[in-house]
Amino acid sequence: MPFCVQELPQELILEILSWLPVKDLMRFSYFDKDGFTEYWVRFWNPATRIMSEDSPHIVLFDYEYLNVRSYLKFGFGFDDLSDTYKVVMFHLNVQSIKTETRVLTLGDSSWKKTLNCPLFPMPGKLVGQLVSGNLNWLALSNTFNGPYVYEWDGVTIDDLVILSYDLKNDTYRSLLMPHGLVEVLAREPYLGVLKGCLCLFLDCYEDTHFVVWLMREFGIENSWTKILDVSYDELIRIGLKFMPLLMSENEDILLLATERDSQFVFYNLRDNRNRSYSWFRCRLT
Structure with a gap:
């Protein structure tokens, strides 16, 4: 039989919150100008309320990339091979209709382009889910007539996969x-x-x-x-x-x-x- 309570004791609320994964570690910023968009990230520690300086900036031109926030994906995780943290950015190249991946290793002065893949992370959740050193997004196994014009009514189970990015090896695979x-x-x-x-x-x-x-x-x-x-x-x-x-x-x-x-x-x-x-x-x- 279900029962309801209006409010939990504060100490129990804090205990529940302590179980949750730390969120909002990154803040994404961008600057739009005619013909291009500039992106960068900052790192935020919610416990100490300390914000880092801007990361190196990355510029994407409108004629080459789809500069719409729902089609940009970010992820953050630890690479135990290099013993450092990485930020991963997925964005859509409108000329090749492929997803390009860029990686920023903390302490580096620039983003590195690592690979292209035909999988397209679906609009929606911005940040990938980190499991076993891999960042994961739901994705479409094909791009239809360009992923930015797909309609959910036309998507079947067979079209859905999980795009998994390996932080250690800078590779990707699809999971069913x-x-x-x-x-x-x-x-x-x-x-x-x-x-x-x-x-x-x-x-x-x-x-x-x-x-x-x-x-x-x-x-x-x-x-x-x-x-x-x-x-x-x-x-x-x-x-x-x-x-x-x-x-x-x-x-x-x-x-x-x-x-x-x-x-x-x-x-x-x-x-x-x-x-x-x-x-x-x-x-x-």
């Missing part, structure tokens, strides 16, 4: 969707990270269920495991869209969050016949 995912989806899915594993969450069965898949061994496509398949009727809050934040070590409890209004739900996975859940809000003062 879970084998049990066969239907045409009503809306675009999302990638996240749970227990250090890549996860995929989406609406299924004609937008009636919320489903979460977990790739238990990164890069092993047959390790995809469905860990949650729950109807929105069961969650009661129809119309709200969810994202998974955390899973307990023994995988009994899954913490979900709504996209916009800071509502959370603990979902008990222990017994599929009698699953229970509880709602609460977080408000920091």
Whole structure:
């Protein structure tokens, strides 16, 4: 039976927040001028509130690149081979209709062009999900008539892949969707990270269920495991869209969050016949 609480104690809120991955480590900035756009990043430490100086700038000309923010992708992670941090930038070359990759290694004075690939990271989430030294984005396996004119209604499961960029080797590969995912989806899915594993969450069965898949061994496509398949009727809050934040070590409890209004739900996975859940809000003062 579900129950609601209006507000959690402050110490419990802080404990929950301490479980979450550190966000907003990078701030992206740009300057538009006729014919080109200039980009750079800064690094932000939310604990100390210290902001770094600007990174080296990169200039992309409009005649060569699609300078639209939803078609630019960034990622940030640690490369244990070079023992340093890297920033990865994907952008679309409108002449070759290929995705170009540039990498900035912290301490370097310029960005390095590393590779081109035919995969196109989908508009939407700006920052890639870091798992096992790889940055990951949902992508289309082909570019149709140019990726910037695709329509979701024309996308099938077979068109969807995960673009995975290896920070150590500056290479990429594509990973397939879970084998049990066969239907045409009503809306675009999302990638996240749970227990250090890549996860995929989406609406299924004609937008009636919320489903979460977990790739238990990164890069092993047959390790995809469905860990949650729950109807929105069961969650009661129809119309709200969810994202998974955390899973307990023994995988009994899954913490979900709504996209916009800071509502959370603990979902008990222990017994599929009698699953229970509880709602609460977080408000920091």
